[in-house]
Amino acid sequence: MAEKTDFDVVLVGAGISGINFAYRLQERCPDLSYTILDGRHEIGGTWSLFKYPGIRSDSDLYTFGFPWRPWSEQTSIAEGPLILSYMKESAAQEGIDKHIQLHHHIDKANFSSDSKTWTLEVTANGSEKKIVRSKFFLLCSGYYDYDNPLKAMIPGIEDFKGTVAHPQFWPEDMDYTDKNVVIIGSGATSITLMPNLAKKAANVTILQRSPSYVMSQAAEDGLERLIRKLTWWSKPVEHTLIRWKWLVVPFLLTRFAYNFPNAARNMFQKAIQSQLPPTLPRDPHFNPSYNPFEQRVCFCPDGDFYAALRSGKGSIETGVVETITANSIKLVSGKELHPDIIVTATGLTLQVGGGIAISVDNKPYSVGDHFIWKGVMLEDLPNTAVVIGYVDASWTLGADATAQMVCRILNRMKKEGVVEVVPRMSASEKAGMREEPVLKLTSTYVKKAVNVLPKAGATGQWRARSYYFKDMLMAWFGDIKTGMEWIREV
Structure with missing residues (x-):
């Protein structure tokens, strides 16, 4: 039996992925309550953190910007302060900013198979301890460690x-x-x-x-x-x-x-x-x-x-x-x-989930030991989605494909009386599955994170996402049942 929760959905991170995901929830799942928890002092993620001279997008803003609020400047590449203003204005326009709790860092997150809920241990404002419970957990915290840059070996x-x-x-x-x-x-x-x-x-x-x-x-x-x-x-x-x-x-x-x-x-x-x-x-x-x-x-x-x-x-x-x-x-x-x-300028330390200590039934869960289902959900991790964008196109395109698929899953769960969805791979399937990188890059910082990032498979629902047009069709019409357990409320 599911216990009472504070929110239907908790999103981690008020950057480009979290704000876009919140918009899709409001648009497609208006009956669900949600909050965005972010450990920083303001929204913006990357565009709030980085302050070096000339910080700018490395992809065009017409697709890096939100599809529901077009980028209106007459430049395809923009510097960080302009992007940050655009994100803040977008969140305010849609009322998303009212759902954001800043200075809220999630230390631990545990899913209970009995209650079908996530229990999040949160440190607010540096010292205050809170417990937040939700049915669904969305990791929109990007792909790198905000606190620790990549430590390159530079002799002397x-x-x-x-x-x-x-x-x-x-x-x-x-x-x-x-x-x-x-x-x-x-x-x-x-x-x-x-x-x-x-x-x-x-x-x-x-x-x-x-x-x-x-x-x-x-x-x-x-x-x-x-x-x-x-x-x-x-x-x-x-x-x-x-x-x-x-x-x-x-x-x-x-x-x-x-x-x-x-x-x-x-x-x-x-x-x-x-x-x-x-x-x-x-x-x-x-x-x-x-x-x-x-x-x-x-x-x-x-x-x-x-x-x-x-x-x-x-x-x-x-x-x-x-x-x-x-x-x-x-x-x-x-x-x-x-x-x-x-x-x-030696790169980033890659990280999934903002460094949160994740567990299922109080057993530690390691992201790097598991496969990713459709580039959206993690094997054996219930009621959770993770946003991983593209490496050869704007990050936001991948984030939006993920958001639209997850909203479809949430609506199907409600329709069918389902309280838990969890990707599962059979022992025989896992034994024969050839591993593929989830980020298809040969860069040093990606290679160093092979044990941190989830694994993609070579076949079936476990393949890494490919490109935007295909992924949007999968989000709208693709198979969301194969490779997934759908558990109804008893």
């Missing part, structure tokens, strides 16, 4: 006498004017930081062990300008067409890259070569060992990264650190760099 970094900063905890008072800055790392954060720091710094050097694909993206391209011109009579039509442009064109690009990797590689390399200064060779600095989208492709608005290289304020070095001394970085090649500031 502790001996450096200058300033060392990590983008995840950027010092608000850092003055880099006329300083020599070295950024260790080659991902999207480095590509964002370099042109922004170069506006004031004497020189900014990206030091990378291996190169990445860095592609320019127009803040507003010709097709978007044409759409705006032709749809002057209707903003909704304009927003719809531009959003569809950003759904279709990147989709075609990624499919092309997956199916014709050599042709895609050549296309990307020609685009990169055309923007490099004549004195900077493409090989080795811009000749990745992998094909496009095997790791995340970095995008820079209006080519600001390449503009910084051409100006001479930005530079790039490819090599391995031998050691760092009090005032230098020595490379294995014998070359030395002499920075005033070192920025360790």
